[in-house]
Amino acid sequence: MSDIVIRAENLSKQYRIGVRQEPYGSLRESLMGALKAPFRDRKEEAETIWALKDVSFEIRRGEVVGVIGRNGAGKSTLLKILSRITKPTRGQAVIRGRVGSLLEVGTGFHPELTGRENIYLNGAILGMRRTEIERKFDEIVDFAEIEQFLDTPVKRYSSGMYVRLAFAVAAHLEPEILLVDEVLAVGDAAFQKKCLGKMGEVAEGGRTVIFVSHNLNAISQLCKNAFLLEKGNIKLKGQSDIVSNAYFDNFSETLCANNELFNMKRRPGEGVKVKFQKVSLENKKGVLRVWEPLQIRIWLKGIKEIQSLSVGLSVLRVDGTVLFSVESEDSGQNYFLKRGANMQFSVTIDNPNLAAGKYLIRLGARSGAYILDWLDSVLFFEVRPDKGS
DSSP states (O other), rough: OOEEEEEEEEEEEEEEESSOOOOTTTHHHHHHHHHHHHHHHHHHHEEEEEEEEEEEEEETTTOOOEEEEEEEHHHHHHHHTTTTTSSSSEEEEHHHHHHHHOOOOTTOTTTTTTTTHHHHHHHTTTOOOEEEEEEHHHHHHHHOOOOGGGSGGGGGSSSHHHHHHHHHHHHSSSOSEEEESSOSSBBHHHHHHHHHHHHHHHHHTTTTTEOOSOOOOHHHHSSSSSEEETTEEEEEEEEEHHHHHHHHHHHHHHSSSSSTTTTSSSSSSSSSEEEEEEEEEEEEGEEETTTTTTTEEEEEEEEESSEEEEEEEEETTOOEEEEEEEEEEGGGGOOOEOOTTTEEEEEEESOOOSSSEEEEEEEEEETTTEEEEEEEEEEEEEHHHHHHO
């Protein structure tokens, strides 16, 4: 029997942009659409994008594979095809085994059903018997930390509660293949750590995991191999540290200055109370010398009123290892932010003590233990040894 549990052959997915879809139009609209078709086809052909283009790979049983790439590279589209949520335009994916997926907050949940009912519903979708679900039920509830709200409709859950339960169900109901998109940072830091620990247990148990993340540290911890997606194509496959380095090298120039953040779609956080707008490196051309201070400017916008806001950043190596972090709360600074208000921070680290090399920045905003906004790999910079280099 083959050890290959996922085989993708020339997977491609095309989307039309700017074209209105009317599946249930009137007879008049249908006739008008038919009359306009000869004049519209050429325009519509020009308004298509390939979210994936001729993607092929094989994953063996028990492998933990990371997928990295910029926003819009095709990562989520790939997981949706593997989860059978959407069909490829061409190509095929052959999957052997029961698939559990956590692609976005609440995937597979019915909002009108309670947490208890959704656990049973998701188990049934995975093909599990009631006795199997009952055996895991207490463990799921304990992991998700939602016992008090177990019989409340999930539409009343916060985004943090929603994703805690969704992850607990996906990880505990024993799928043979687990597909996880980057939603694990919703909630507090302790739960993030618990999620990564559980994924490690799943991997050690011999199950297959595909993990999409911008968190290069999590990729390097969990995944031996990874591949890099760029504009719908696999640019590189190999060991996760090699792929992470390639990711850094490809995108450092475009992310080193004036990085627009407000409209990024996938951003973990407890609700939508605050958003980072922009970040820039004050050092020229994203380069500083080993003796220079590190100077960063951050723009933030309040979506809702925040009574106690703490803003921080971390400096990481290319492999995702955190070297150091600074936070406004460290100096006793917590801020009140009005709804709709903008706030600007200037951070200067006089002696970063960084060796020559390449680094990245992570941003975080929190209130108490709850993460309000969190963005990985938002800024890349290089440290050079001296003026002559």
